[in-house]
Amino acid sequence: MKCKSDSELMELVSQKHRPALEELYDRYIKLVYSFVFKFCGENTEKTKEISQLIFLKLWTTGSSYDESKGSFINWLLTISRNVCIDYFRKERAHLRNDRTLTDERLLEDENHATEIDQLLDSQEIDEAKKHLTEAQLRTINLFYWKGYTLKEISEIEREPIGTIKSRLHQSLMKLRRQIGNGDR
């Protein structure tokens, strides 16, 4: 299994080949765990639950990875984020029975290794984030790392949805410009 590519392993996983999933797990559990750990605000119990759901999704749904559409790591992180968002949306739906959304604001607060290191150039991101205002950073975090909808962010921030939309648009544009795409 060690010599197989991620794509080949995913093909085997779709045929319920257990050693293939075990190999992908060995390669990427650290990446998935770390991503979810941040998404969960460093809550270990939730990180465990969501990591289980992510690998369960790979195993049971035969999620199809298409090599021509980008790197396996980006694909895996996108799936991870979607699972995180679903998890927290369900949790928030339960919470809404007991308290208003604005109250939730109080709760806010080897080869593969090389490839992962290259992907996670957090210094570059940290540098780019310095060009964002506090409000822009907060909005991006609510949108990306918490999975809130624009409507929910507008309620949390107590600002019109148009303001949130515009702020997010400007923030994403600035972020992309800062990270090596300034010529666009």
Add this chain to the structure above:
Amino acid sequence: MENYCENLLDYVNNQGTANEANGLMEHLHVCQRCQGNIDLYCESLELMQRDFTIQDVPGSLIKEILDFVFEK
């Protein structure tokens, strides 16, 4: 949520139904502004995916997570 130009950000954040997603794909063929914006949003969000630090997985969890998957 079928006003595609107004709701692009929600679409890239996994809101909306499969039908709406298909409608958006058709809309993108005829609206250059939305095509440009969707490229911007997807690229920027892909950059955001890098914004975390690699953690050590607690030893006790490594087996527990995988066992859960195969038990289901």
